[in-house]
Amino acid sequence: MNRSPAPSSSAATSASRGVLFAALSYTLWGLFPLYFKQIAQVPSLEVVAHRTLWCLVFLLGVLTVLKRWAWLGQVLRQPKVLAAFLLSALLLSVNWLTYVWAVQNDHVLDASLGYFINPLVNVALGFAVLHERPRPLQWLAVALAAAGVLWLTLQTGRLPWVALVLAASFGVYGLLRKIASLGALEGLTLETLLLAPLAAAAMAWWTWQGQSALSHGAEAPSTLLWLLFAGPLTAAPLLLFAAGARRIPMATLGLLQYISPSIQFMLGVWLYHEPFAATRLVGFGLIWAALAIYSIEGLLRSRQAAAAAA
Template sequence: MSHPSPAPGHLPGPGTPEPAPTGATAPQAAPASSGARTGPAAPTDRWGLLLGAGAFFLWGAMPLYFPLLEPAAPVEIIAHRVVWSLVFCLVLLAATRQLGGYVAALRTPRTLGVLAVAAVLIVVNWTTYVYGVLSGHVLDAALGYFINPLVTVLLAVVVLRERLRPAQWVAVGVGAAAVVVLSTGTGGLPWVALVLACSFGLYGLVKNRVGRTVEALPGLAVETTVLTPLALAYLGWLAATGVGTFGAEGTGHALLLASAGVVTALPLLLFSAAARRLPLSVVGLLQYLGPALQFVFGLLVFHEPMSATRWAGFGLVWLALVVLSVDGLRTARATRLAARS
């Protein structure tokens, strides 16, 4: 999710989606700013499902996109992603008349400071994800976004001092056991997965601080604004030293690098629209589509090896997610019934 999840701008993950709420009592899923409906009368909307599935399908298909950008290295790809995301976001903000929210966030020191921290976390997430894809660790990247909901729950305890329900403790414990199995059976920590999960979990925690005041698109625009000077400086250095690939590999490659802005912002917009139409519990289940697709691509397209130990580790992670999801759905249902009575 170089965002997903990402699960949320979130996105998350490869994309990245807007992160899930960090509250231990919240069902898995959408950002506080997404407007996802949680009330008792929140029907499942067909268009919302299509939009949400489209967003997570695009995030899940990211492993197919980044190899097209070679021979550009991961850091160069991320620099272009930052710059072209800002350009695309500004165009969309102007078209949707949301420039006011973007300017207001830039002029509010506290909001700008929080989003600057979010920008650092998401660039770590993006860079790790692109490195993982281009170095043959697509399965580890998928694992990271499968683990992310467990990290989110753990952060709610460690940082927000929230109390977990027994089922959530079970899920976290099973997830920790999965990491131990994967570490001991594959020769070391799955660091790509852990960096992705932790960076995106922290990103979600930070974004929750401004989620109710800054919408997804203006938020992503501010984050890329913070990062753009460094990205431009790096791209300028690559051009000056003659090692940059933009323009050197032909027009098609240059257009692919520029398309990183669309690839980043489009699924975010689809997700934002879906989250306003769907109950939070449905968005929470949709978030697993992204890493599931990444897993399939890693296994069947990139032919990455899956030893018995890796299957066992992934199996434990999936078991933990089932426990977490069932608990979240039960809690959401109990909340709806209580609200009706």
């Protein structure tokens, strides 16, 4: 006799998909320095404008193919929803601008530090806003990671503003997307739609002044092609992230966040040869130890839940 899956099985499947989606998004973000180094000659603010416009074009194409337009008319009649997504859109643009500037100006390691701090922001927001309660070993992992971040911060000898802006902006953005009323595709489309008028106006002005990549497209066609590629390249990880954030706790999202800065760290040290004092390894070692503890605890917890459901 066939039995219907238990509710816990359905929840476990959703959580597993959420982990996969989020992990893929963070892997893609970790590789982003490779892309932004290709367009380092384009000012960071113009890069953000291109990302916004071409991402919107890509998303509108996806919605057209899927014939998913019913939500837009409803949302446009809800000022509170528009205000919430305008806030998330502004946070996203601040995060984009800071990150692009950091990569283009040889601060990949500073960007890496920001995304190492971000999981702490996620856990704090989950605890304070969503009333999630980390387990004892999770608290230990958070404490180790906090110690590592503090060590890295002290080693810089200055306020790490790049890292702090990246961590804060994306942490709050993740929270807003987790509790958002729209799905991943619709939410990202609305965000880029709200940003598009500013991006289009700025692009038109720069082009009219002869200062944009569009006005020099004939001289550097490869640069223009790289900028057009920003649409799908921007949309894919954000859609994966939003889909994952809605399915898993903020604490788990915080754990997976370490994928991106670890990749960025390796690129910054071994590919771009940015200065890296040996003393900073202590901080990164603490953070990687936290990641190991968090991962092992989560794995054991999942096996216990699976055994109980069997």
